[in-house]
Amino acid sequence: MATIYLVRHGQASFGEDNYDQLSPRGWEQGRVLGRWLAGKVQPKAVFGGNMERHRETVEAITSGFGEALPDMQAVEGLNEFDHMQVVERLRPEWADRQRMASDLASFPKPAKAFQQSFEKAMARWVSGEFDDDYTETWPAFRARVITALEELIEYTDGGDTLVSTSGGPISVIAQHLLELSDRKALEMNNVIANTSVSRVLHSGPRRSLAVFNNYSHLEAEDPALVTFR
Template sequence: MAKVYLVRHGQASFGKENYDQLSPRGWEQGRVLGRWMADKDEPAAIFGGDLQRHRETVEAIAAGFGSQLPDMQVAPGFNEFDHVSVVSRYRPEWSDREVMARDLAAFPKPAAAFQQAFVKAVRRWASGDYDTEYSETWRDFQTRVLTAFEEMIEYADGGDVLVSTSGGPIAVVCQYLLGINDERTLGLNEVIANTSVTRVLYSAGRRSLSVFNNYSHLEAEDPALVTFR
């Protein structure tokens, strides 16, 4: 069976003006993954969303891989949901970045405080009770991701594929493959590590989850490289 490697992007720049770019640690995570993959597989095609962190993750993987990889084909269906909109609907005052930074700075661990608010914001969005407030509902997001996933498999035509994407799309694909409910799917999203690999096997109409959220390549290189935001 052919393989799809769903890779969550490297660590982005939390708290910076441009969150979408990789942090220095994110670049290193990508290079480590590239070195790890070089001994195992060479994808016939590479897909990714149109976010900067998706593209830069592929660039970092290619640097670590050490030989030419296919050019990344942009598939916006693999983009993450609009987390800024989702959070600001839960905490409207945080649409002002300065207010959010000030509020979070009051906590001993600002990143952890943001994560707690983020989880609540996402669950509010996915509940379906406030759909009129969002330009893309949870159901719309699921449909977008799964359409991109099936179109990618059709294009790959039996070849191995690497997809640079985000935690949300990976969780939705796992939901599709495992038949789990929304609550468990959101729980999966909360534990997907940066540059972790989720592997899907496919053949004709069959799709099977083989590996979820493997980041052993980071642990083997330096446990400090393991991040979740």
């Protein structure tokens, strides 16, 4: 059976003007993963969403891998959902980034405060009760991710594949393969670590999730590298 290695991107730059880039820790997470993959995996193809953090994660992995990997092919279907739109539909005032930063700074742990609001915003989006508020509904997001998965399986025709994507698509793929509820998909999304690896096995029509959210490469090198946002 062939294997798809689903990698969540390295830590992005939370609180910065450009969130869609890796933080210094995110770059190091990618290099650590590359070193861990070297000698274990030789992908025939590399795919990713067309976001900056997806591309930079592949660059970091390649640096640690120590040899050239196939050029990353961008697939829009592997992009994350618009998480800020989802949050803003719950907290419209946070469309003003300075207001959001100010509000979060009032909490002892701003990242935790954001996570709590994010989880409420996700539940609102997934409920289906407010679909007209969103550019992309939850069912539409799920459909495009699964379509992208099937397209890259067909394209690679049996070869092992490395995919740089985000927590949302990974949780949707896991949900699809394990036939889980939307609530369980949200719970899975909340625990996917940066540069964690999930493995999908496929052969003909068969698809199975063999590994979910493995970040032992980070724990082995430096537990402080383990992040979830």
